[in-house]
Amino acid sequence: MKKHRKISLLLAFLLLFTLFTGVLVPKKEASAAVTVAGRDYPGSYDYSIAWQVLDLINQQRSANGCRVLTMDKDLLEAAMQRAAEISSSFSHTRPDGSSWTTITNTRATKTYGENIAAGQTTPQAAVTAWMNSAPHRSSILNNGFKSIGIGCYKSSTGYRFYWVQEFSYNEGTPATRPGSNSNIVYGKSTVYAGTRYTNKPNVSYRVHVQTYGWQNYVFNGATAGTSGQAKRLEGINIRLSDQDYSGGIIYRVHVQTYGWQGWIGKGGMAGTTGKAKRLEAIQIQLTGEIANHYDVYYRVHAQTYGWMGWARNGEYAGTSGMAKRLEAIQIILVPKGNGKPSRNYEGVYSNTTNTYYAR
Numbered sequence: 001m002k003k004h005r006k007i008s009l010l011l012a013f014l015l016l017f018t019l020f021t022g023v024l025v026p027k028k029e030a031s032a033a034v035t036v037a038g039r040d041y042p043g044s045y046d047y048s049i050a051w052q053v054l055d056l057i058n059q060q061r062s063a064n065g066c067r068v069l070t071m072d073k074d075l076l077e078a079a080m081q082r083a084a085e086i087s088s089s090f091s092h093t094r095p096d097g098s099s100w101t102t103i104t105n106t107r108a109t110k111t112y113g114e115n116i117a118a119g120q121t122t123p124q125a126a127v128t129a130w131m132n133s134a135p136h137r138s139s140i141l142n143n144g145f146k147s148i149g150i151g152c153y154k155s156s157t158g159y160r161f162y163w164v165q166e167f168s169y170n171e172g173t174p175a176t177r178p179g180s181n182s183n184i185v186y187g188k189s190t191v192y193a194g195t196r197y198t199n200k201p202n203v204s205y206r207v208h209v210q211t212y213g214w215q216n217y218v219f220n221g222a223t224a225g226t227s228g229q230a231k232r233l234e235g236i237n238i239r240l241s242d243q244d245y246s247g248g249i250i251y252r253v254h255v256q257t258y259g260w261q262g263w264i265g266k267g268g269m270a271g272t273t274g275k276a277k278r279l280e281a282i283q284i285q286l287t288g289e290i291a292n293h294y295d296v297y298y299r300v301h302a303q304t305y306g307w308m309g310w311a312r313n314g315e316y317a318g319t320s321g322m323a324k325r326l327e328a329i330q331i332i333l334v335p336k337g338n339g340k341p342s343r344n345y346e347g348v349y350s351n352t353t354n355t356y357y358a359r
Helices: 002-013 047-063 073-085 098-104 123-131 134-140
Strands: 032-036 038-043 115-117 147-153 160-167 185-188 187-193 195-199 201-211 231-243 248-255 269-271 280-289 296-300 317-320 328-336 356-358
Touching: 002 296, 032 098, 038 073, 047 073, 047 134, 047 147, 047 160, 047 328, 073 098, 073 147, 115 134, 123 134, 123 160, 134 160, 185 231, 185 328, 201 328, 231 248, 231 328, 248 269, 280 328, 296 317
Parallel strands: 317 356
Antiparallel strands: 032 038, 038 147, 115 160, 147 160, 185 187, 187 195, 201 231, 231 269, 248 280, 280 317, 296 328
């Protein structure tokens, strides 16, 4: 009864149709064709950016003390189909007149909540639109949900981009994240230009964010922090695990009012908490034998400038003397000789190749 009540509430409120603009760099796609009432709707599913939406959703959940969601293989396919369907009928009612809940009737994992959106041209824009809508935000931050399917359908008609989330209380069966020609994170493993390096080594990091406090640790190039929310980073911890060589990682930060702090290692905190001081720049470098085999790359999202270029092995990243806050960071270890991550890494595009500005 309780479950039916929750579905009824979601059916009553989960509807979003706000239009955003942005720039999308397409990645891996799969062809799709939908025929509704005798009419063809040509377009394509985009699995790669569906996973980018998952990363953004889990960042929001982590920042709000919720468990992270697993991409379920059945819900993923269901969400893709629903995304194609809403390109012809933007509604929680399917084109054949049945309820959205019927999309999982023949699947192992059932859906208990659905968010839809249309017109947003980037994963960040879609997630921002949902988070700015109370009923959609409440579904995203529902800690009872354990798995999710995310659909992105790119149509040649209508509003072009269609987005769907299907939520479930079931654990589900994890889907396999697709590879690509660019670097992409697979949980605690990383692919560099098609070569997978599993669990050796991992770099994990977490940040203290204005208003939200400490976020959960993320791994190997995932984004820590926020974007589009004007929230400053105030502190950071960085650590290595599953090392195949001895050594460590050290880092220091430039803090509002205080300037450059001393070098920190062994996962200690750099920055401040409870003082409302923004991080403005950072340096990160490897020490010991591991530094002979890996490069550490990192880039930051800085106020005004957005995502900056990739810094490496102790170079400055961010700004100083310009009163600009850091809002997010990505850190990744790359075997020597493999080159830096792409400018469009994980669907996040660097607005500049410059890594640092100072006045």
